[in-house]
Amino acid sequence: MDMSSGDLNAPHSMGTTIIGVTYNGGVVLGADSRTSTGMYVANRASDKITQLTDNVYICRSGSAADSQIVSDYVRYFLHQHTIQLGQPSTVKVAANLVRLLSYNNKNSLQTGLIVGGWDKYEGGKIYGIPLGGTVLELPFTIGGSGSSYLYGFFDQVWKEGMTQEEAEKLVVKAVSLAIARDGASGGVVRTVTIDKDGATRKFYPSETLPLWHEELEPQESLLDILSTASPEPMIS
Amino acid sequence: VTNSAPSMINLIGSESDSQRTLYPYVTGTSVVGIKYKDGILLAADMGGSYGSTLRYKTVERLKTVGKHSIIGASGEISDFQEIMRNLDELILYDNMWDDGNSLGPKEVHNYLTRMMYNRRNKFNPLWNSLVLGGVKNGQKYLGTVSMIGVHYEDNHVATGFGNHLARPLLRDEWHADMTFEEGVKLLEKCMRVLLYRDRSAVNKLQIAKITEEGVTISQPYALKTFWNFSAFQNPTAGAEGSW
Numbered sequence: 001m002d003m004s005s006g007d008l009n010a011p012h013s014m015g016t017t018i019i020g021v022t023y024n025g026g027v028v029l030g031a032d033s034r035t036s037t038g039m040y041v042a043n044r045a046s047d048k049i050t051q052l053t054d055n056v057y058i059c060r061s062g063s064a065a066d067s068q069i070v071s072d073y074v075r076y077f078l079h080q081h082t083i084q085l086g087q088p089s090t091v092k093v094a095a096n097l098v099r100l101l102s103y104n105n106k107n108s109l110q111t112g113l114i115v116g117g118w119d120k121y122e123g124g125k126i127y128g129i130p131l132g133g134t135v136l137e138l139p140f141t142i143g144g145s146g147s148s149y150l151y152g153f154f155d156q157v158w159k160e161g162m163t164q165e166e167a168e169k170l171v172v173k174a175v176s177l178a179i180a181r182d183g184a185s186g187g188v189v190r191t192v193t194i195d196k197d198g199a200t201r202k203f204y205p206s207e208t209l210p211l212w213h214e215e216l217e218p219q220e221s222l223l224d225i226l227s228t229a230s231p232e233p234m235i236s
Numbered sequence: 237v238t239n240s241a242p243s244m245i246n247l248i249g250s251e252s253d254s255q256r257t258l259y260p261y262v263t264g265t266s267v268v269g270i271k272y273k274d275g276i277l278l279a280a281d282m283g284g285s286y287g288s289t290l291r292y293k294t295v296e297r298l299k300t301v302g303k304h305s306i307i308g309a310s311g312e313i314s315d316f317q318e319i320m321r322n323l324d325e326l327i328l329y330d331n332m333w334d335d336g337n338s339l340g341p342k343e344v345h346n347y348l349t350r351m352m353y354n355r356r357n358k359f360n361p362l363w364n365s366l367v368l369g370g371v372k373n374g375q376k377y378l379g380t381v382s383m384i385g386v387h388y389e390d391n392h393v394a395t396g397f398g399n400h401l402a403r404p405l406l407r408d409e410w411h412a413d414m415t416f417e418e419g420v421k422l423l424e425k426c427m428r429v430l431l432y433r434d435r436s437a438v439n440k441l442q443i444a445k446i447t448e449e450g451v452t453i454s455q456p457y458a459l460k461t462f463w464n465f466s467a468f469q470n471p472t473a474g475a476e477g478s479w
Contacts, residue, residue: 103314107258128292132261134284134314136292148289 015184017146018059023167026195030171033187056117061144095127103133146178146185260312266398267308272419275447276369283438305370341370353385365395
């Protein structure tokens with residue numbers, strides 16, 4: 001029994017920030033792009049928002065392997081379900097399939113997921129599926145280690161019935177704030193917006209994101225600063 | 237009612253033998269229930285905690301079961317959702333007989349007890365403590381089942397922290413044939429104490445009522461709290477650094 005790492009049984013969130021938000025007409029899913037193995041950033045431009053069907057996407061956090069295999073199985077089942085149904089599957093069915101895998105393998109899997117999409121019966125829907133396999137249909141939800149820094153933020157700024165633009169801006173701002181403080185989150189902000197017309201992917205490199213507290217405007221080189229600065233730029 | 241130290245389980249068989257739930261993830265806290273003049277009252281808050289984080293604040297932990305009963309659950313929410321799937325199926329099959337008979341609270345409580353105990357015997361418990369209340373043919377019923385299958389009926393029951401904080405209040409103030417108003421006030425007193433003293437409590441709760449007429453669950457609401465004791469104003473005035 002390893003004592004050094006404290007309470008091993010407390011749930012712990014893993015590298016990533018993921019967000020799912022509903023708005024008036026659809027949903028916006030957002031995520032950072034950092035995959036780490038220990039302290040090393042294995043992939044600085046990963047895509048954590050994975051497609052399940054044309055109208056349903058999933059945000060993955062926790063173990064990359066576990067979240068990928070769950071997504072792959074669900075995509076496989078949904079594909080067959082769509083053929084049998086003869087029309088696009090609902091977001092609820094997708095979420096329930098994810099639940100089955102997460103709940104029935106709760107002792108082996110370490111992945112927190114957010115399922116989001118649009119169908120003609122219920123419109124835009126977001127389902128949060130944390131560790132253990134609980135499913136909760138929510139107006140918005142956050143996940144991953146970076147989400148710890150966003151609970152207060154969302155408590156303050158969340159409101160029902162946002163426009164698509166407001167919702168996208170909110171998601172990008174939130175992921176950006178989490179990246180600023182969470183070492184396990186970083187890279188770029190990716191979003192997927194899903195409405196009645198389908199899914200649209202967007203990509204926000206760091207230059208497009210606002211600067212937060214104690215962050216400086218990136219420069220090409222000190223030399224540029226020196227050349228444009230006043231007579232005494234080098235402070236001793 | 238306690239669970240044995242999870243680490244001991246490893247001594248009784250290797251990890252690879254079978255799946256077993258070692259610890260819960262998203263949990264609900266106390267449920268409190270009392271019998272009153274017209275039936276049963278249950279109360280539970282709407283929190284779903286994730287370790288020490290108060291993660292979900294609108295989780296319905298009181299659910300109707302058929303026409304005569306309500307179940308309240310504390311513990312792992314995913315296991316409660318699974319229990320509800322089993323119960324809904326049970327009720328459905330019961331209705332399909334279409335014989336005018338319907339499962340009452342005593343039967344549902346027994347079913348739950350078997351479910352929980354059999355899982356416990358396989359070292360793979362459903363990590364919940366449940367309260368089951370109902371009224372059928374004028375008979376009031378209030379029972380509880382724990383994750384290891386311990387079950388009993390009583391005039392007032394509670395799970396989790398409620399065992400320590402609510403039951404003393406209920407023992408003192410419960411009496412037979414309380415009115416609805418008295419019952420609600422007593423439950424709210426218990427819930428307020430839990431709000432003060434249980435870290436995983438959230439200030440959004442529901443109260444459920446079961447009578448011969450039927451089952452209803454209130455809309456979510458919050459309780460007022462009182463902080464204006466003079467002793468709270470300046471508690472460390474005479475002893476700086478203490479608390």
